[in-house]
Amino acid sequence: QLQLVESGGGLVQPGGSLTISCAASGFTLDYYAIGWFRQAPGKEREGVSCISSSGSRNYADSAKGRFTISRDYAKNTVYLQMNSLKPEDTAVYVCNTRIGLQDYWGQGTQVTVSS
Numbered sequence: 001q002l003q004l005v006e007s008g009g010g011l012v013q014p015g016g017s018l019t020i021s022c023a024a025s026g027f028t029l030d031y032y033a034i035g036w037f038r039q040a041p042g043k044e045r046e047g048v049s050c051i052s053s054s055g056s057r058n059y060a061d062s063a064k065g066r067f068t069i070s071r072d073y074a075k076n077t078v079y080l081q082m083n084s085l086k087p088e089d090t091a092v093y094v095c096n097t098r099i100g101l102q103d104y105w106g107q108g109t110q111v112t113v114s115s
Contacts, residue, residue, distance in 0.1 A: 001025070001026050002024075002025070002026040002027050002099070002104055003024070003025045003026055003104075003106075004022055004023070004024055004095050004096070004097065004104055004105065004106035005022070005023050005024075005025070005106055005107070006020060006021065006022050006023075006093065006094065006095055006106040006107065006108055006109040007020065007021050007023070007109055008020035008021045008109060009093065009109030009110045009111045009112075010110075010111070010112070011112045011114065012085055012111070012112070012113055013085075013113070013114070013115050014085060014086060014087060014113055014114075014115055015084060015085065016085050016113070017081070017082060017083045017084075017085065018081075018082050018085060018111060019079055019080065019081045019082070020036075020079070020080050020082070020093055020109050020111065021077050021078070021079050021080075022034060022036070022077060022078045022079070022080075022095030022106060023075070023076060023077045024076045024077070024078075024097075025076075027099065028076060029071060029073075029076050029077070029078060029097070030053065030071075030073055030076075031053050032053055032097045032098070032099060033050055033051065033052045033053055033097065033098070034050065034051055034069075034071065034078045034095055034096070034097050035047060035048075035049070035050035035095065035096045035097070036048040036049045036050070036069065036078075036080045036093060036094070036095055036096075037093070037094050037095075037096060038089075038091035038092065038093045038094070038111075039091055039092050039094070039108075040088075040090060040091040040092075043091075045094075046060065047060055048060050048062075048063050048067065048080070048093070049063055049067055049069040049080060050069070051069045051070070051071055051078060055071070057069050062088075062089075063082075066082065066083050066084045066085075067080060067081065067082050067083070068080070068081040068083075069081075078095060080093065082111070085111075085113045086113060087113045087114060088113075089111060089113050090111060090112050090113050090114070091110075091111060092108040092109070092110050092111075093108060093109050093110075093111055094106055094107075094108040094109075
């Protein structure tokens with residue numbers, strides 16, 4: 001069964017850092033692009049970052065310079081390192097991949113930035 005599982009969310013103070021993970025099971029992440037999305041209460045889901053199968057990276061303007069996406073092939077996991085966090089980064093973060101015509105989503109991990 002193909003599955004994505006996020007972890008690592010939590011409560012962090014403004015200016016702090018957090019790294020969240022997206023672990024895949026049932027398939028190998030190496031061959032697919034992986035995207036991180038987030039959704040804050042009352043807002044639409046937005047793309048944050050993605051990494052292609054070849055390792056190229058893209059970031060939303062809101063994430064540039066603060067977030068870094070990476071992948072660990074051995075652990076079949078993609079990470080999102082988030083620095084200089086702001087209250088407006090508070091959201092449920094979800095990872096996604098598309099295999100063929102099928103989208104796969106994790107259950108999400110809550111990131112709360114608050115003092």
